[in-house]
Amino acid sequence: MQAFYAGIGCRRGCPADTLHHLLRQALDHQGLALADLRGIASISLKADEPGLQALAERLGVPLVLYHGTQLQAYAPLLSHRSAAAHAHTGCWGVAESAALALASQRLGTASLLLPRQVLGQATLALAC
Template sequence: MTLVVGLGCQRGCDVHALLALFDGALADAGIERQRIVALATIDRKQDEPGLRALAALLNLPLECLSVAQLAPYAEHLSHRSAVAFTHTGCYGVAESAALALAGQLAGSPARLLITRRKSAQATFALACAGDKPDNRPLRS
């Protein structure tokens, strides 16, 4: 199974704020950090230092997707944000990015395992796609 974390954030969001959201959401769901295969966000955040630092810290690729790649997932979002749409052109960066990249990597439709989690500066979502290739539990 392919597990991808989608992230959105305000400009200048600190890596520690992102890591706290990342680790907190996974811990609450009982999912081990090492199960995540990639991070995803919108392409306008490709140079965001906090996101780059988080990817480096976790040793994960950070894939930056276009609005055209994210827009088709609007109907699958748990929350549609007019504010996000005004700023980015899509209704939810974290969930859309997670769904888009998980589906792309697995070559099959993705679903949300953790819907949008929000902190003061960032959003987090976790999507999965593909068959579970082994019997390891997602929860620790």
């Protein structure tokens, strides 16, 4: 399998275990191996989010953060657009936009491998 990247959005204080469970669920659903995950991305507003930092550390992958204006460029590729997310962050969806941004940065081009998934306080998308 080729390398892929995860984009994650979450509410403040979302535990790393919730994020890890959502990721495992997504990988199992898609038949993907955790070993092929090359990075996690989110919005810069989450720079101090302990759950995201802990997840990246636990998995041994980089956590890359993007400003909302950088993520806005991926709006045409999103499967879901949230007015609430846009009002709060300046982009229409954190998980899908962040996954696409990181995959594009590393691979030159990107597409969604798995659209936005939700579990409790967290959203996750995969891009390659």
